[in-house]
Amino acid sequence: MIRLIRRHFARLLYGKQDALSDTLLNPDLVRLILLTNAALMGFFLVTGLAGLFPLGSLHAVVLGALIFIHLGSAAATWLSPERSGTILLFNLLIYCAGLVPIILSVPTLFPALFTALIPVMLAFLIINSSAGLLTTAVAATLPFLLEAGNQEMLSYVQILIYEMTLGASALVTGTLGMLLRSLLQRLHATLEKLSHSATHDPLTGALNRRGLKEHGEVLFNTHYRTVSPLALAVIDLDYFKHVNDTFGHDAGDHVLKYLTDLIHRFFKRKSDLVARLGGDEFVLIAANTPLDLAHQRLTEMARHLQENPPRWNGEPLPVALSIGVEALDINSHHALKDLLKAADKLVYRAKEKGRSHVCAPHACTPILLSFEPPTAAR
Numbered sequence: 152m153i154r155l156i157r158r159h160f161a162r163l164l165y166g167k168q169d170a171l172s173d174t175l176l177n178p179d180l181v182r183l184i185l186l187t188n189a190a191l192m193g194f195f196l197v198t199g200l201a202g203l204f205p206l207g208s209l210h211a212v213v214l215g216a217l218i219f220i221h222l223g224s225a226a227a228t229w230l231s232p233e234r235s236g237t238i239l240l241f242n243l244l245i246y247c248a249g250l251v252p253i254i255l256s257v258p259t260l261f262p263a264l265f266t267a268l269i270p271v272m273l274a275f276l277i278i279n280s281s282a283g284l285l286t287t288a289v290a291a292t293l294p295f296l297l298e299a300g301n302q303e304m305l306s307y308v309q310i311l312i313y314e315m316t317l318g319a320s321a322l323v324t325g326t327l328g329m330l331l332r333s334l335l336q337r338l339h340a341t342l343e344k345l346s347h348s349a350t351h352d353p354l355t356g357a358l359n360r361r362g363l364k365e366h367g368e369v370l371f372n373t374h375y376r377t378v379s380p381l382a383l384a385v386i387d388l389d390y391f392k393h394v395n396d397t398f399g400h401d402a403g404d405h406v407l408k409y410l411t412d413l414i415h416r417f418f419k420r421k422s423d424l425v426a427r428l429g430g431d432e433f434v435l436i437a438a439n440t441p442l443d444l445a446h447q448r449l450t451e452m453a454r455h456l457q458e459n460p461p462r463w464n465g466e467p468l469p470v471a472l473s474i475g476v477e478a479l480d481i482n483s484h485h486a487l488k489d490l491l492k493a494a495d496k497l498v499y500r501a502k503e504k505g506r507s508h509v510c511a512p513h514a515c516t517p518i519l520l521s522f523e524p525p526t527a528a529r
């Protein structure tokens with residue numbers, strides 16, 4: 152706790168953005184502080200000009216001070232939004248300080264309750280800004296609402312009551328709004344993150360097996376129903392184990408990412424799906440793409456990879472692809488897994504042909520570039 156407070160004040164003095172703003176800073180908070188201060192300043196200005204508080208009295212002095220404080224806070228928030236957390240803290244401290252004369256002169260349970268809540272509010276403000284704001288607002292409003300029936304007190308602290316009630320209600324509304332908003336935003340972000348990591352491969356960013364099932368089945372079913380062309384390719388790196396063993400695992404990871412980018416570059420339609428099934432095996436689903444076109448494009452891609460291999464410490468890495476590509480045929484493929492199985496068989500054919508081949512059911516195309524298999528694998 153002490154560390155937290157120290158950190159907050161250290162950052163306040165030396166840091167660019169204070170600790171409160173760090174967690175709290177968002178356009179809503181800045182707007183809330185700005186509006187609260189501007190509204191309070193306007194309120195006190197109007198009531199002062201309207202002569203509701205007689206000049207020369209203590210009330211008028213307090214009124215002048217409040218106008219000054221709110222003007223200053225609004226200007227500071229406007230000029231330096233990254234310090235809005237501190238400005239908010241300052242505002243709240245002023246509210247608390249304003250209570251001291253009331254607490255001293257009206258020693259009842261409620262101001263005492265408020266006093267007891269001040270450290271809680273501050274602690275909350277530093278640890279959890281939203282809860283702190285909420286406690287502050289409730290603590291600032293409740294005692295005064297409960298004391299409102301007390302005529303003596305009303306006449307004694309008229310200005311401060313206005314100040315507290317207005318400030319607190321603005322804070323309550325704003326805080327509740329902010330709280331709900333940030334809760335919803337956090338929930339949304341967490342759900343998005345969870346759903347992304349459940350369906351994506353962390354290394355390459357491609358879909359994982361589950362992502363392929365989820366998105367691939369939708370694509371498959373649409374094309375199955377509308378009998379439109381859909382090509383599915385299984386893409387497997389050749390002798391990838393050799394890259395790992397010779398150049399290291401990091402070099403292998405680099406190859407996997409390089410290949411993912413390459414597939415995305417050759418198949419960049421929004422509807423194209425790229426998934427990594429694990430290891431060095433990828434799946435591409437190209438929507439509305441006839442088999443011949445997919446075959447040709449995959450051959451170009453495999454050739455491009457061999458002509459422009461990924462480099463590791465300046466050295467080209469020996470990479471080549473075995474690819475099996477199949478088109479959706481509604482008579483033999485009734486589910487995505489049937490199409491996947493068919494393309495998988497074609498990869499084996501490409502491997503049998505000596506690797507570095509793109510195989511469709513009717514033909515296998517060699518990449519026709521020198522590809523030296525590692526000695527141990529020959």
Ligand SMILES: Nc1nc2c(ncn2[C@@H]2O[C@H](COP(=O)(O)OP(=O)(O)OP(=O)(O)O)[C@@H](O)[C@H]2O)c(=O)[nH]1
Pocket residue numbers: 354387388389390391392393395399400401402403404407429430431502506
């Ligand atoms: N760098 C890296 N390697 C991986 C990862 N996942 C699996 N591998 C490695 O991928 C290699 C796959 O080896 P194999 O299935 O024999 O494939 P291959 O060496 O390409 O052989 P062929 O497919 O028959 O040409 C293994 O060495 C695995 O350790 C990964 O995330 N990163």
